[in-house]
Amino acid sequence: MTEAAYGRIRRRLRRRNDRLGTYDDGAARATSDDPQPTLIPTNLGKDFDERVAAAVGRQPPRGQDPDYDLVRDNFDIAHYLLQAPGVMDNPEIDPVRHFLRLGAGVKLTPDPNFSTDSYLKRHPERRDSEVNPYTAWLRDGRAAGEIAEPVMGIEKLADVLGISTEEVVEHLAERRSDVHRRLHHGKLGEMFAKATEVEPLIGELWPEVARPRMMPVPWLVVADQLGALHSSQKALGFARARVVLVVGHADNGLVVRVIEALRAEVDPSEIVVVTTAAEAPEGEAPAGVRRVDFAVTAAGLGPLMAQQVLVELLRSLCADAIVGIGSRLFLDALTPYGKALRASERIYLGFGALRPGPLGHEVGTSTRYFYRHVEHVDGVFVDTDETEDRLIEDYGLPKVVAERIRSVADDAVLADLARRLLQGDADD
Secondary structure, three states, X not given: OOHHHHHHHHHHHHHHHHHHOOOOOOOEEOOOOXXXXXXXXXXXXHHHHHHHHHHHHOOOOOOOOHHHHHHHOOOOHHHHHHHOHHHHHOXXXXXXXXXXXXXXXXXXXXXXXXXXXXXHHHOHHHOOOOOOHHHHHHHHHOOOOOOOOOOOOHHHHHHHHOOOHHHHHHXXXXXXHHHHHHHHHOHHHHHHHHHHHHOHHHHHHHHHHHOOOOOOOOOHHHHHHHHHHHHHHHHOOOOOOOEEXXXXXXXOHHHHHXXXXXXXXXXXXXXXXXXXXXXXXXXXOOOOOEEEEHHHHOOOOOHHHHHHHHHHHHHHOOOOEEEEEOOHHHHHHHHHHHHHHHOOOOEEEEEOOOEEOOOOOEEOXXXXXXXXXXXXXXEEEEOOXXXXXXXXXXXXXXXXXXXXXXXXXXXXXXXHHHHHHOOOOOOO
16 A cells, blocks of 8 residues: 555545544544643543553654664554553563564554555565564555555455556555454444453454455455456356256367367357366367366365365356366365255256276276265266166166166267257156
8 A cells, every 4th residue: 555545544444533523543642732642531440541642652762773663653552452462461572662672573553454464474574684674665655655464365356346556555555444443432342342441351352443344255265266257257248058067178078079069069168168178178168168277266265165166156157057078176066065066057967988097997987986975966968878777777767867877878868968958847
């Protein structure tokens, strides 16, 4: 956040606080007539306010240490004490001096909108400097546009919202500062304090006000998920699909045949192919068919998070049918999310023929996933009659389940399957 943006936030908050008769700058306000700050009582209680006053009163005269003076002018003592019970309990400790010596190392933050940890992750060149990171940011980093926002991942959120990263930082800082003001001096904190009088244990949660979660991006994981979902939708043109194929590789023989059968029934743009293989996908989707490489748009997500985002993407496409062919990510996602996904979506699975494995036994995705999911999807299709017979016989499937399995070795059967996929909520 630049110096100008930071100044705008402080001016807006100052005007608002003046109207409300409160002040939220470290619970202290200096006047031209009084060199010592005038402290306004907070909702955190008399003992806390006295500790803040003691910290302010013990600060050294200005002019002795330029770095100390720079940090003091921007330091939120109340915010710092909430994070550091040991400092709070010892009136001999100067919070500003404590932060300059130890606070950055133990990840204590000098004001709600600055995080040493996040700042150094974004600007690792500051790690080896002898200058305290907060001092460096105040001295020149802030004016240079260096970001110290506590929540990581806001760059992805900026892309989702269609605004600049600086604007996201500004909005989050203003909202976070407003929440702090309301907790320290407003009705919100007053209600919390009254609840503490009824149940003292509630008071143990006061330190949590030092780190409120700001929606829509409370954690990095949320920013990662939103970013992956947005990137995937952007690649697909932010438009729904009639049929979505979730595949490992787009050049899989069964995938190619299914796409061609669908293209005979609908405009290619209504077909979406989501590839999930980690390695670079081979081949290209047929002309007009929309495609997203989910392994790229969801890069950096762990397997469980990727499963969740994939399911959210599939729901957002509002398709008549979802078809999984050779995608282990999708098949794994069906274990925790299959029943919930099928409550609103029609799901089909396609399996290729088994092939000899390196140890002599036959392998294929059906050996691991077929029996696990066959009862929880709308249909299963395979590429040969032999595979159909073998799956039914090997697993001893009852007739009602066996009827869901169809071989599409014949092109006429495949064409019929394509029409069924496009039937939406029609009875199969």
